[in-house]
Amino acid sequence: MTNELDVEQVDCLFIGTGPIPLLEALNESLQGRSVLMVDDAHVIGGAWSSISLFGYSEVENAVHYLLPSETAVTFLNEVIAVPVVRTAGKFRALSVGRRRFMTPYDSPASAFFSLANRRESMLGRVRSLLAGAPGKGSFYFAGGSPSFIARLQSMIEMSRVQIRLQTKVLELSCEEEELVRVTLSDGIVFAKKVIITHGTKIPAYRGIRGSVEVAESLHPRPAAHVLISNCRSVKVRECIFVNDSQLKYVHDVTDFSSTFESDPTKRIIAAAFHPEVSYSYPVIDRLLGELQKVGMADSDSRILDHHWQSVYLPSLDDAALRTIASGFAGRVIPLRTESLSHGIAENAYRWSSLLAFKGALPNSR
Numbered sequence: 001m002t003n004e005l006d007v008e009q010v011d012c013l014f015i016g017t018g019p020i021p022l023l024e025a026l027n028e029s030l031q032g033r034s035v036l037m038v039d040d041a042h043v044i045g046g047a048w049s050s051i052s053l054f055g056y057s058e059v060e061n062a063v064h065y066l067l068p069s070e071t072a073v074t075f076l077n078e079v080i081a082v083p084v085v086r087t088a089g090k091f092r093a094l095s096v097g098r099r100r101f102m103t104p105y106d107s108p109a110s111a112f113f114s115l116a117n118r119r120e121s122m123l124g125r126v127r128s129l130l131a132g133a134p135g136k137g138s139f140y141f142a143g144g145s146p147s148f149i150a151r152l153q154s155m156i157e158m159s160r161v162q163i164r165l166q167t168k169v170l171e172l173s174c175e176e177e178e179l180v181r182v183t184l185s186d187g188i189v190f191a192k193k194v195i196i197t198h199g200t201k202i203p204a205y206r207g208i209r210g211s212v213e214v215a216e217s218l219h220p221r222p223a224a225h226v227l228i229s230n231c232r233s234v235k236v237r238e239c240i241f242v243n244d245s246q247l248k249y250v251h252d253v254t255d256f257s258s259t260f261e262s263d264p265t266k267r268i269i270a271a272a273f274h275p276e277v278s279y280s281y282p283v284i285d286r287l288l289g290e291l292q293k294v295g296m297a298d299s300d301s302r303i304l305d306h307h308w309q310s311v312y313l314p315s316l317d318d319a320a321l322r323t324i325a326s327g328f329a330g331r332v333i334p335l336r337t338e339s340l341s342h343g344i345a346e347n348a349y350r351w352s353s354l355l356a357f358k359g360a361l362p363n364s365r
């Protein structure tokens with residue numbers, strides 16, 4: 001999908017191709033600026049790109065969700081024209097001894113269940129309570145994140161945005177008047193403005209006053225996918241474990257993926273664990289037990305295959321982004337991306353030029 005690249009100087013250079021940078025890049029391009037996006041991954045989408053697994057393609061690479069934001073839901077539906085719908089089959093589970101008490105995500109009881117999350121501070125619990133207030137419901141892409149990324153890819157292909165994949169940004173430096181020198185793994189590009197995000201990782205920054213020291217922090221997000229058999233009577237599609245010692249969240253992502261598999265009772269479940277959990281067979285075995293207890297697997301279901309991922313949340317926080325921006329006197333611009341829906345809501349008012357795409361694309365799945 002990479003367009004022909006013949007660029008030595010661009011107006012805007014983006015590091016990474018997560019959804020929010022993609023939308024920002026499209027907006028810049030529609031306003032007549034030359035845009036180059038560089039990503040060391042082999043596909044676009046960053047943490048939202050999908051993977052191939054267990055003979056299925058377009059599998060959500062992790063448990064994903066949209067934090068509550070009416071603006072983001074409206075923007076995605078109305079401007080990007082990717083269907084975002086109220087989530088069905090989403091529950092919270094409270095463990096009391098060997099029993100699991102389930103409540104629908106948007107029920108009043110669910111809010112009280114969320115208070116049982118002992119790992120959050122009291123302020124965090126109140127915030128969660130307000131954010132996930134009963135009745136508000138939860139919204140997600142009808143076709144999962146693969147449908148969103150496919151939509152963004154179509155928009156990029158119709159635009160003048162250039163993307164260079166499998167290319168690493170090694171250094172940003174401010175040697176040239178008004179320009180940032182961007183050292184890539186395979187060359188050098190000069191940019192009037194460089195856009196960085198929470199997910200940017202660059203080995204060296206040399207700003208206008210010399211080296212910029214950036215504090216990166218590591219936030220492990222252990223995750224697993226399991227392929228399970230004999231799921232005949234499952235009604236629960238998503239479950240938040242409010243007080244489990246290992247599990248945080250599980251999501252049945254089978255219906256978002258593509259496969260030639262003809263057995264609908266085989267399901268792919270994505271699971272997110274607490275940061276300190278590390279890979280072992282007992283952890284995977286216990287996951288099956290929990291899926292059975294909350295109704296996402298039947299009593300005779302078995303794990304056919306599994307895949308563990310030790311991923312990390314973005315390592316730059318807001319303070320680090322500000323440090324870099326100030327080191328480059330405004331030529332390096334931070335874009336806040338740590339929450340997809342909130343990032344969209346923050347910028348949606350500026351992205352009205354993206355309406356140009358509405359109706360110009362075939363319906364997404």
Ligand SMILES: Cc1cc2nc3c(=O)[nH]c(=O)nc-3n(C[C@H](O)[C@H](O)[C@H](O)COP(=O)(O)OP(=O)(O)OC[C@H]3O[C@@H](n4cnc5c(N)ncnc54)[C@H](O)[C@@H]3O)c2cc1C
Pocket residue numbers: 015016017018019020021038039040041045046047048061062063064065066067167168169170197198199200201202203221311312313314337338339340341
């Ligand atoms: C597994 C996972 C699941 C998540 N789930 C959710 C969720 O459900 N909801 C939510 O709101 N948020 C979620 N997040 C938070 C996530 O941080 C944001 O949604 C968002 O993806 C961050 O966007 P980003 O573009 O900054 O970074 P990323 O999405 O991480 O993308 C950064 C991209 O830039 C590339 N890159 C970085 N540095 C360089 C370099 N030097 N040279 C070349 N390429 C580079 C990376 O390879 C990557 O492809 C999740 C994060 C992770 C890791």
